Structure formats: structure tokens, C-alpha cells
Amino acid sequence: MYKRPQRLPQSVLERPQLNLHKQGRMERWSHRLAAFLSRPFRSSLSSYKRFLRPIHRESIRLESLTEAEIDSYIAELRSELFKQGITNRLLVRSFALVREVAGRTLGMKHFDSQLLGGLAMFHGNIAEMHTGEGKTLTATLSAATAAFAGVPVHVVTVNDYLTARDAEEMAPVYERLGLSVGVIVHGLSPQERREIYAKDVVYCTNKELVFDYLKDSIVLEDKQHKLHLHAERLKGNQQILEGLMLRGLHFAIVDEADSVLLDEARTPLIISGPEIEQEEQREVYQQAMDIAQELEAETHYLVNQRERRIEYTEDGEARVLQLTDGLGPFWVGRVRCLELVFQALTALHLFIRDKHYLIKDDKVMIVDEHTGRVMEDRTWERGLHQLIEIKERCELSNPRETLARISFQNFFRFYHHLGGMTGTAKEVMPELWQVYGLPVVNIPTNKPSRRKKLGVSISPTEHEKWQKVAEGVRHLHSQGRPVLVGTHSVAASEHLSERLLKLGIEHQLLNAKQDQSEADIVARAGEPGCVTIATNMAGRGTDIKLSVDVEASGGLHVILTELHEASRIDRQLEGRCARQGDQGSFEVILSLEDTILSEAFSDLLKRFFAWPVPSALRTRLLSILMRRAQKQLEADHARMRAELLKQDERQREILSFTSSKI
Numbered sequence: 113m114y115k116r117p118q119r120l121p122q123s124v125l126e127r128p129q130l131n132l133h134k135q136g137r138m139e140r141w142s143h144r145l146a147a148f149l150s151r152p153f154r155s156s157l158s159s160y161k162r163f164l165r166p167i168h169r170e171s172i173r174l175e176s177l178t179e180a181e182i183d184s185y186i187a188e189l190r191s192e193l194f195k196q197g198i199t200n201r202l203l204v205r206s207f208a209l210v211r212e213v214a215g216r217t218l219g220m221k222h223f224d225s226q227l228l229g230g231l232a233m234f235h236g237n238i239a240e241m242h243t244g245e246g247k248t249l250t251a252t253l254s255a256a257t258a259a260f261a262g263v264p265v266h267v268v269t270v271n272d273y274l275t276a277r278d279a280e281e282m283a284p285v286y287e288r289l290g291l292s293v294g295v296i297v298h299g300l301s302p303q304e305r306r307e308i309y310a311k312d313v314v315y316c317t318n319k320e321l322v323f324d325y326l327k328d329s330i331v332l333e334d335k336q337h338k339l340h341l342h343a344e345r346l347k348g349n350q351q352i353l354e355g356l357m358l359r360g361l362h363f364a365i366v367d368e369a370d371s372v373l374l375d376e377a378r379t380p381l382i383i384s385g386p387e388i389e390q391e392e393q394r395e396v397y398q399q400a401m402d403i404a405q406e407l408e409a410e411t412h413y414l415v416n417q418r419e420r421r422i423e424y425t426e427d428g429e430a431r432v433l434q435l436t437d438g439l440g441p442f443w444v445g446r447v448r449c450l451e452l453v454f455q456a457l458t459a460l461h462l463f464i465r466d467k468h469y470l471i472k473d474d475k476v477m478i479v480d481e482h483t484g485r486v487m488e489d490r491t492w493e494r495g496l497h498q499l500i501e502i503k504e505r506c507e508l509s510n511p512r513e514t515l516a517r518i519s520f521q522n523f524f525r526f527y528h529h530l531g532g533m534t535g536t537a538k539e540v541m542p543e544l545w546q547v548y549g550l551p552v553v554n555i556p557t558n559k560p561s562r563r564k565k566l567g568v569s570i571s572p573t574e575h576e577k578w579q580k581v582a583e584g585v586r587h588l589h590s591q592g593r594p595v596l597v598g599t600h601s602v603a604a605s606e607h608l609s610e611r612l613l614k615l616g617i618e619h620q621l622l623n624a625k626q627d628q629s630e631a632d633i634v635a636r637a638g639e640p641g642c643v644t645i646a647t648n649m650a651g652r653g654t655d656i657k658l659s660v661d662v663e664a665s666g667g668l669h670v671i672l673t674e675l676h677e678a679s680r681i682d683r684q685l686e687g688r689c690a691r692q693g694d695q696g697s698f699e700v701i702l703s704l705e706d707t708i709l710s711e712a713f714s715d716l717l718k719r720f721f722a723w724p725v726p727s728a729l730r731t732r733l734l735s736i737l738m739r740r741a742q743k744q745l746e747a748d749h750a751r752m753r754a755e756l757l758k759q760d761e762r763q764r765e766i767l768s769f770t771s772s773k774i
């Protein structure tokens with residue numbers, strides 16, 4: 113049942129609601145300027161540092177309390193927070209209590225850096241804490257404090273593995289504090305979800321959460337405003353309220369915030385209805401595929417792999433219309449003909465097997481590009497899924513009708529209060545502020561980093577790159593050091609795996625095809641001589657614990673084998689080693705044939721590579737070019753996100769207009 117939560121104090125709730133997409137260029141720039149000027153006030157670390165001393169004073173007092181005295185302290189604090197809301201005095205007491213309980217239950221007391229991170233996210237910021245600084249433990253401070261005050265809390269992260277792991281590891285803290293904690297993962301029934309969302313603190317993935325929200329919005333139809341909900345309750349219409357899963361959107365702590373709030377925000381989330389049985393569609397899709405195969409690249413269409421874009425040429429449009437002429441009743445109307453053949457071209461040229469999707473049990477399964485995981489039960493829209501099925505000769509599924517859709521941007525802006533954390537936010541600070549009104553606070557590390565960066569090496573061909581990677585792995589493996597190799601796609605991970613097998617190097621593979629024993633693979637990855645090849649699945653959030661002898665031999669070595677579409681994602685992989693002041697090293701091995709490079713500067717690079725310049729200088733210059741290509745891609749993606757938000761808002765306006773009843 114929908115319950116109004118105990119609200120956070122107004123000062124905490126006041127976040128500017130910016131909506132850039134209804135503004136002109138001048139306004140946008142003035143907001144950017146305002147964001148820049150207001151940053152020092154809104155995100156100053158010093159304002160949080162002043163809380164440290166009182167928290168430590170209170171911590172010392174708590175250390176001497178018996179378990180029974182801690183129980184009474186919890187009861188008293190809860191009741192005060194519930195009655196008074198979250199004042200600074202109670203915030204200090206709550207943080208000190210959570211710290212003390214974490215020490216007693218997990219043997220880990222929050223470091224000062226974690227207290228600062230907790231304070232920053234509690235006050236509606238993104239806490240930028242370096243990789244491995246212990247964000248999982250940090251989140252307990254804000255989550256428990258808000259939950260004590262009666263505010264339902266969602267701790268949101270990017271995948272089921274991290275959600276379940278974080279909730280399980282932190283459960284003893286919440287349970288000792290008398291708070292209930294639940295986990296939402298794929299495959300739960302609506303009733304199970306309803307029960308879990310009723311708990312004080314809920315760990316969930318962004319996708320599960322948004323889909324549950326969309327399902328609730330279908331139940332509510334046009335009664336989504338809170339006044340409507342109150343009216344329904346007054347009318348005694350419990351049925352509609354009891355049909356909801358969520359208790360509203362109150363306080364969300366977003367872990368891996370740059371990934372959840374930005375990287376994933378390029379694709380809207382859509383709820384589909386039942387399948388539409390349309391026998392004649394099969395023939396139409398096959399015809400579209402045949403026509404697409406008949407068209408010639410460069411003459412009829414242009415493919416830009418880097419931006420993942422296809423365009424018709426003038427000749428191409430004319431050819432499509434010519435080829436579709438007289439094909440049947442579906443093929444009337446220029447826009448429809450061009451769109452379906454366009455989707456077929458997209459299926460043929462932009463979607464690659466074992467990178468964007470897998471074939472499992474004769475079905476096309478989408479691989480999430482950001483997390484490297486298979487997204488069960490998800491399909492692409494507007495015939496694209498069916499066209500990929502035709503391309504791969506799989507059994508054709510029926511298209512589905514769209515019932516509800518939303519972008520991540522619009523969804524997260526619905527929360528009363530939003531905070532987050534990540535290891536990599538500095539590049540996207542302006543976007544986080546513009547879209548969500550979230551300032552970034554950089555939190556210093558607890559201990560200085562001991563990560564050794566071994567630089568970049570670039571081979572002319574992919575073949576030579578993989579040879580170099582395999583040689584490097586063999587060398588480190590023989591020294592008994594664990595190695596983690598990050599690859600861009602399932603296909604690349606399998607290719608390297610075959611090479612290592614030929615060299616007789618034992619290793620473990622973590623990709624979308626082999627995700628059954630993820631926790632076991634991660635648990636072994638820090639053992640002496642253990643070699644792990646992983647796609648993006650291990651790129652974020654995974655905590656590889658090192659065995660004692662490994663720390664002495666130099667720690668975990670990480671190899672990046674292809675640049676990702678954002679330097680933040682590369683830094684996340686780098687962050688798997690040398691965590692919490694441990695030893696560790698990081699190396700980048702690339703080739704001129706990597707997609708990001710070959711698309712951006714193919715001819716220039718090849719000529720440049722042949723120049724007779726010292727190899728160190730050449731590598732340096734090539735690295736600069738690569739980062740430029742990456743920056744360009746980041747800018748393209750930011751534009752796509754802005755475009756999606758604009759579309760989403762336009763659609764919302766249209767929908768609200770069409771849903772009004774006269």
C-alpha cells in the first residue's frame with residue numbers, strides 16, 4: 113500500500129529542477145555558468161568535514177556501550193528521527209551508530225573518507241570516491257539514517273550480481289540496527305516484489321526498478337498524481353493501491369552513478385504487451401532483409417560504425433522505393449518502406465553476434481553493452497529484433513505492442529531526494545548537474561594509491577596485439593601473479609581464451625555466455641597465478657580479494673585490450689587492482705585495428721604508423737589520438753542522451769494530451 117513517507121528536511125530536499133530541453137542555447141549556457149559558480153557552495157568538502165569530529169566523539173561514547181545499551185540507543189534515535197526529521201545533531205548520532213554497528217558486525221568501521229562520502233550523498237550529491245574505497249559500506253550510513261526517519265530507501269546499482277552481493281554483505285549491519293533489507297533481482301513475482309519493496313532498505317538494479325515503476329504506472333493509468341492516490345484511498349479503492357509494487361520514489365542512493373544515470377540513459381525502457389500474431393509480418397521482414405542485402409554500401413547507404421549510424425544516400429532511397437514497388441499491401445507509403453529496410457540494414461551492419469547479442473537455444477539474446485550481461489526477456493523494438501532473427505536464421509518471434517516507456521533521466525528525476533556515488537564522475541560533472549541537479553564532491557582516498565601504471569602499447573594489427581597480451585599473461589602467470597584481462601566483447605574474450613589454451617595457460621572466463629559461477633570466478637581471481645579473462649561483467653564494482661602471498665608479489669595485474677566508448681569505463685577496469693592502498697599494476701595493450709581507432713582515423717593512423725619516428729614518441733602521439741577519438745565518442749553519446757530526453761518529454765506531452773478525457 114502507498115504510504116506517505118516521513119519527509120527529509122526541506123534544506124536537504126531543495127535541489128533545483130532543471131529542464132534544459134525546454135531552454136534555448138543562451139539559457140543552457142547561463143545554467144552551465146550558474147552550475148560552475150554554484151559548485152563551490154553546493155559541493156564543498158569542508159562543509160562535511162566539520163561533521164567528522166562530533167561523529168568521532170559520539171563513536172567513542174558508543175564503543176563502551178553494551179549490546180543491550182546499543183538496543184536502547186537505536187530505539188531512542190529512531191523515535192527522535194521519526195518525530196523531528198533529520199537534524200544535524202541526529203545525523204551525527206545516526207552516522208556514529210551505523211559506524212559502531214558496522215565495526216561490531218562486519219569488523220569494518222567506516223573510515224573518515226567513507227563518513228565524508230556518506231555525508232555528501234546524504235546531502236544530495238554524487239560522492240566521487242575512488243575505485244575500491246568501500247562505497248558499499250559507505251552507502252549504509254545514508255541508507256540507515258533515512259530509513260530510521262521512516263523514508264523508504266532504494267540503493268540502486270547496475271546488475272543483479274552487485275545488488276545481491278551488496279545487500280548480502282551489508283545485511284548484518286541493517287539487521288542489527290533493526291531495519292529490514294530486501295533485494296530485487298530478475299525473476300521475482302509481483303507479490304514477492306511488493307513484499308520486498310515494503311522493506312526499509314531495498315537493493316535493486318536500475319532496470320528492475322524502472323520496469324516495476326512502469327508496471328505500476330500501467331496499473332494506475334492516468335491516476336499517477338499523488339492527489340489521485342489520496343482520492344482513491346479516501347474512496348476506499350484499496351484494490352488499485354494494493355496492486356502497486358512500489359511505495360513511491362522517495363530516496364535513492366545510486367551506486368555506479370555515472371553508469372546508471374548516464375551510460376544507460378541512451379536507451380529508453382519499454383514495457384511491451386502481449387505478442388501480436390501477424391503471420392504476414394514474417395514475409396514482410398524477409399522481403400526487407402532481401403532488399404537490404406541487395407543494396408550496395410557507399411552507393412546506396414553509408415555506415416558509420418563509430419557512431420553506430422546508417423544513412424541512405426539519395427540513390428539508396430530511390431533504389432529502395434524501386435525495389436519495394438508492387439511487393440504487396442504492406443509496401444505502400446514511402447516512410448514505411450524506407451524505415452523497414454533501414455532496420456534491416458541496421459540488423460545487418462550495426463549489430464554483431466557475440467558482441468551485441470548471443471544466440472542461445474535458437475533465440476536472439478541481447479547483451480547489455482554496459483554490463484556485458486545477457487538481458488533475459490528483452491527485445492529490440494520496431495522490427496529490429498525480428499530482422500536480427502532472420503539474419504541469424506532463428507525462429508521468428510512475434511512483435512509486441514508498446515504499453516509504457518520512460519527514460520532513466522525522467523525516472524530518476526521523480527525521486528524526492530537523490531544521491532549517489534561512483535569512482536568516475538569528473539568527466540561528466542556538467543551533465544550530472546544539468547540533467548539531475550546533482551553536484552559532484554570529490555572525496556580523498558583513505559590511503560595513498562600504490563597502483564603502478566605501465567603505460568600504453570599499440571600494435572599495428574589485432575593479431576600482434578593478442579600475441580602481446582598472451583605473452584604478457586604467460587610471463588606474469590609464471591611469476592605467480594594473478595592477472596585480469598578485460599576484453600570488449602564475448603568474441604574477443606573467447607579468442608584470447610583459445611590462444612591461452614594453445615599456450616597451455618589455465619584460466620577462467622567470465623562473459624555473458626558463462627555467467628553461472630560469477631561469484632566463484634571473482635572469488636578466485638586474486639589467487640596466485642590465477643588468470644581471468646572478462647568482458648565488462650568484471651569491469652565495474654567487482655571486488656577481487658587478494659590472497660596474502662599475492663600482495664607480496666606485486667598484487668593483481670590488469671590488462672585493458674581495447675578502449676571503451678568512455679575513458680571512465682577504462683578507469684573502472686583499472687580500478688580492479690590496487691584497491692584500499694594495496695599493490696597492483698595496470699597496462700593498456702591496443703591495436704590500430706581496434707574499432708574506436710580504425711573508424712576515427714583509419715588512413716591517417718596507418719600512414720602515421722609507418723613514419724620513421726622513435727617508437728616512444730609514436731606511441732605517445734597515438735595515445736593522444738586515441739583519447740581524442742574516445743572524447744568525440746563521449747560527446748556523441750552525451751548528445752544522444754540529450755536527444756532521448758527531449759523525445760521522452762515530447763512523448764510525455766503528447767501522451768498527457770491524448771489521455772485527457774472530455
Ligand SMILES: Nc1ncnc2c1ncn2[C@@H]1O[C@H](COP(=O)(O)OP(=O)(O)OP(=O)(O)O)[C@@H](O)[C@H]1O
Nearest residue numbers: 220221222223243244245246247248249535653655
Ligand atoms: N572501513 C573499512 N575497513 C576495512 N575494509 C574495508 C572498509 N571499507 C571497505 N573495505 C574493503 O574494501 C574493499 C572494497 O570495497 P568496495 O567493493 O565496496 O569498494 P568500491 O568503492 O565499491 O569499489 P568499486 O569502485 O570498484 O565499486 C572490500 O574488500 C571491503 O571489504
